[in-house]
Amino acid sequence: MMPSYISGANITDLCGRLADNTAIDPKLYEKYHVKRGLRNSDGTGVMAGITNICNVHGYVINEGEREPIPGQLIYRGYNVNDLVSNVEEDDRYGYEETAFLLLFGHLPNEKELKTFSSYISVKRDLPNGFVEDMILKAPSKNIMNKLARSVLALYSYDDECENKGLENEMRTAVSLIAKMPVIMANAYQVKRRVFDNQSMIMHPINYEENTAQCILSLLRPDRKYTKDEAQMLDRLLMLQAEHGGGNNSTFTCRVLTSSGTDPYSAYSSAICSLKGPRHGGANLQVIHMLDDFKEHIKNWEDEGEVADYMRKTIRKETNDHSGLIYGMGHAVYTISDPRAVILKKKAFELAKGKDIEAEFRLLETIERLTPEVFLEMKGSTKTMCANVDMYSGLVYRMLGIPDELFTPLFAVARMAGWAAHRMEEILTGGRIIRPAYKAIAKEKEYIKLSERE
Structure with missing residues (x-):
């Protein structure tokens, strides 16, 4: 049982104070040139190592500008x-x-x-x-x-x-x-x-x-x-x-x-x-989103109705109220995610003529409409593609695999x-991976226990 002095209202108050003591002004990241999430300002990852195993390639840098590629x-x-x-x-x-x-x-x-x-x-x-x-x-x-x-x-x-x-x-x-x-x-x-x-x-x-x-x-x-x-x-x-x-x-x-x-x-x-x-749990988020769309959209083939519901989703009025269209966008891929392209093609082949084909077509409609709806609502011209999570969950369902x-x-x-x-x-490797964090807490004078409020 939790001791009474850190239960109920007390724990709420303590956590509130912790939040106040932990708060960091977002402007400090720019001031100290800190890469949040080990990401550069253009969304690319901070170079942290060299590998011979895998290359994930989705854009080229041409004269200092990022250009999308398949x-x-x-x-x-x-x-x-x-x-x-x-x-x-x-x-x-x-x-x-x-x-x-x-x-x-x-x-x-x-x-x-x-x-x-x-x-x-x-x-x-x-x-x-x-x-x-x-x-x-x-x-x-x-x-x-x-x-x-x-x-x-x-x-x-x-x-x-x-x-x-x-x-x-x-x-x-x-x-x-x-x-x-x-x-x-x-x-x-x-x-x-x-x-x-x-x-x-x-x-x-x-x-x-x-x-x-x-x-x-x-x-x-x-x-x-x-x-x-x-x-x-x-x-x-x-x-x-x-x-x-x-x-x-x-x-x-x-x-x-x-x-x-x-x-x-x-x-x-x-x-x-x-x-x-x-990260890996994103495919399940896509499925939950799809279930929400299926429940609230009467005609899955009506692109106008699908787009209207997507607008509600982006306004945080539906699904999990995150404002996200899950399965769209990737940190590296821009024009296309090769995994999604391969998986989508194979999935449609296996789903053809089955009831689940309609669900794949609804996902395909969401994939196609997302960039233009984001442009309309947020003014975002960022090149955006479906990632592997867009179709992997529905493929699992097609194979009878539980969510x-x-x-x-x-x-x-x-x-x-x-x-x-x-x-x-x-x-x-040869070295322990140990990035630095900029400390911003100022030194304080110790307060004796009897003098604390």
Whole structure:
């Protein structure tokens, strides 16, 4: 029980005083040349490191001015469009190949890919007693919290947990790539039973399945899925596997890695970062926004009606009253987000002729109208495109994946990228990441306890 002297009205008063004592004049950021959010005035990120892993490219600087270009996402020198198109041409799955590329820096040959994929399959098993002790006995309403806690807890089951050698780091990384889907599925089933009063169904692992197949197999009561469904999920995993060193969760992973901490701590922190609605949780915000639009717009095909409701949303009169059109805009991409372009095309192919096709068309209308509505209402001429979150949530729904697993699936995919950046930080970092903060508090004379008001 909270002591009476810091409860009720007192805690409200104390927090109010804290807010007053913490307030910072926004003008001071400009005065002291502080880059809020590690962002430059034009929205670009402050250069904080060098990486060989990924290039997120959405504009060029021409004679000092930022010029938009179609977005590019490059994994280890390979355009993600080429990675996806070649996998599709061969009619196969690509996430394991993508993970190998990110981790080891080159495309695997057939033998390497087969060995790597097999190793992931056999590493899916969780330690004896882990599900009972770490998941069943401590259920969580939010699967991201359970993922983070479970990854951190795996430290206790690893005899080499403090071995910082590169080979052991790689062993740990691949093991976590393998185990994340299983942890996620188990945590979801326990959440269903404890918090949703539904049946809990836990399937044994099928070691013949790849990552996308494994996820669908573990989540569906009858374990059945089509090849098209599994390949659609596989493509989404490929697109979400990596996105540069500056995104919040990857940078978090690199910051912790630079301190010399163990891999489980670093990866757990990345999961906690990804949970935030300003980062990995954005796809769920898009879905909530879409549900709100569906409820309040009578004719989804009427662009005028859709635009009118968008104006209400921007005026903070609808949805979550944030004034945001979720899924639109990106820190780097301007004309297009290559992930959204690929995902949208594949999603429409799979949705064609189904009831959910109308929802995709509504999202497409929102995407098309957003720039002109923002121009009309805010005078903003900023080039704006849909980001991957605009369509990823609805793709998950089309695959029958529950809303509460949208962000955890993002974490499952991004584990490969986090691991690649941790390895790079270990091999090339050399210094603890330690930016500076400008202190503005003035020195005060100490007041004796008996003299305080």
